[in-house]
Amino acid sequence: MTETHKRPALSMLDLVAVREGGTVAQALQLAVRTAQHVESLGFTRYWLAEHHNMPGIASSSTAVLIGHIAGATQHIRVGSGGIMLPNHAPLVVAEAFGTLAELYPGRIDLGLGRAPGTDGMTMRALRRDRVESEEDFPRDVMELQRLLADAEPGQKLIATPGAGTHVPIWLLGSSLFSAQLAAHLGLPYAFASHFAPRMLYQAVQLYRDLFKPSAALAKPYVIVGAPVIAAPSDAEAEYLASSTYQRVLGILTGQRGLLPRPVEGFMDNLNDAERQAIEGFLAVASIGGPERVQQRMRQLADSTGADELMLVSDIYDAELRLRSLEIAAQAVRS
Known part of the structure; x- marks a missing residue:
C-alpha cells in the first residue's frame, strides 16, 4: 500500500487522562473543552474508550460521558472507541446507545472491542456470574445489529430506546480477528495502532481484501489510530x-x-x-x-x-x- 491517498479526515480518541496533581473532575472538564476544540477544528468525530480500575483514566462510564460531551458540542459525532462488549449484555448496550441516538440524532457512534480491557478481578466485578468470552463477540455484534435495526413483526425482544435508531457500529481491533469480522459483516473498521501497531498493515489489507458490501456500508472504511x-x-x-x-x-x-x-x-x-x-x-x-x-x-x-x-x-x-x-x-x- 504505497499509493498516494487523499487527505484523510481527522478525529480524536480521548482516554480522559487524570493528571498528577489533578482530579477526575478536572479531567472530565478538559474532555469537554477538548471536544469543543476539535469540533472547531473540523474534526469528524470524538471517541472515548472504556477502561476500568485504572487510576489514570476517567472514561470508565463511557456512555454517560458520551452523552455529556454530545450535550456540550454542536455537530461533531461522539462515540465509543470502544465499548468492550464482553463486559456487557448486548441489550444493555443497545438501550444505552439507543437513548443517546434519540437525544442526539445522527451524532452517535458505537465502536466495539472484543477484549475485556481490564484485569481478571475487575472483569469478574463487572460481569458477576455472566460467563462471556472473546469467542462470543461475533454473536453479540450481530445481536446488537438486530436490536438497533427496525423491529420486525413478532420480534419478542425489543430495545426501547434502541430499535430503529440504526446507530452505526464500528469494529475495533489490534489483530486480524476483528479485521476479518468487520469485512464479513460489511462494517467500518478502526485499527488500534495508537498502542498496538505491529499488525496494522496486514489487518487493514485483509479487511479490504475480504470486505463484503452491506446495508451499513458499500465499501471499506478504515480509521487508523495515530499518536x-x-x-x-x-x-x-x-x-x-x-x-x-x-x-x-x-x-x-x-x-x-x-x-x-x-x-x-x-x-x-x-x-x-x-x-x-x-x-x-x-x-x-x-x-x-x-x-x-x-x-x-x-x-x-x-x-x-x-x-x-x-x-x-x-x-x-x-x-x-x-x-x-x-x-x-x-x-x-x-
Missing part, C-alpha cells in the same frame, strides 16, 4: 512526549498511574530494552514540530490508505495539548 505530540519545535515536542513515554513504560511494566509531568531527557536515562519497547508501542506516532508531524502523518495516511486518522495526544499541560491538536490539524491539511 500525535506536536509543538512549535522538535525539541519541545520531544520534551512534552516524555509524559507519554512514562505512561507507556508504566503500561508495559504493569505500573499504571496518573499522567505524569514531562521530564527533560527521559528517554536518555532508559536502557536499550526499555527504549525499544516504548518505540515499538509508538511506532506510528508523529512527534515533533509542524514539518516533522506533517511528514509523519502524511506517511501514515499514504502507507495505510486510511480514510480517517484518529489522533491520540496525551500531553500533561492542557493548553499545550489543545495546541498540539491544532498544529496537527494544520499539518495534515496544509
Whole structure:
C-alpha cells in the first residue's frame, strides 16, 4: 500500500487522562473543552474508550460521558472507541446507545472491542456470574445489529430506546480477528495502532481484501489510530512526549498511574530494552514540530490508505495539548 491517498479526515480518541496533581473532575472538564476544540477544528468525530480500575483514566462510564460531551458540542459525532462488549449484555448496550441516538440524532457512534480491557478481578466485578468470552463477540455484534435495526413483526425482544435508531457500529481491533469480522459483516473498521501497531498493515489489507458490501456500508472504511505530540519545535515536542513515554513504560511494566509531568531527557536515562519497547508501542506516532508531524502523518495516511486518522495526544499541560491538536490539524491539511 504505497499509493498516494487523499487527505484523510481527522478525529480524536480521548482516554480522559487524570493528571498528577489533578482530579477526575478536572479531567472530565478538559474532555469537554477538548471536544469543543476539535469540533472547531473540523474534526469528524470524538471517541472515548472504556477502561476500568485504572487510576489514570476517567472514561470508565463511557456512555454517560458520551452523552455529556454530545450535550456540550454542536455537530461533531461522539462515540465509543470502544465499548468492550464482553463486559456487557448486548441489550444493555443497545438501550444505552439507543437513548443517546434519540437525544442526539445522527451524532452517535458505537465502536466495539472484543477484549475485556481490564484485569481478571475487575472483569469478574463487572460481569458477576455472566460467563462471556472473546469467542462470543461475533454473536453479540450481530445481536446488537438486530436490536438497533427496525423491529420486525413478532420480534419478542425489543430495545426501547434502541430499535430503529440504526446507530452505526464500528469494529475495533489490534489483530486480524476483528479485521476479518468487520469485512464479513460489511462494517467500518478502526485499527488500534495508537498502542498496538505491529499488525496494522496486514489487518487493514485483509479487511479490504475480504470486505463484503452491506446495508451499513458499500465499501471499506478504515480509521487508523495515530499518536500525535506536536509543538512549535522538535525539541519541545520531544520534551512534552516524555509524559507519554512514562505512561507507556508504566503500561508495559504493569505500573499504571496518573499522567505524569514531562521530564527533560527521559528517554536518555532508559536502557536499550526499555527504549525499544516504548518505540515499538509508538511506532506510528508523529512527534515533533509542524514539518516533522506533517511528514509523519502524511506517511501514515499514504502507507495505510486510511480514510480517517484518529489522533491520540496525551500531553500533561492542557493548553499545550489543545495546541498540539491544532498544529496537527494544520499539518495534515496544509
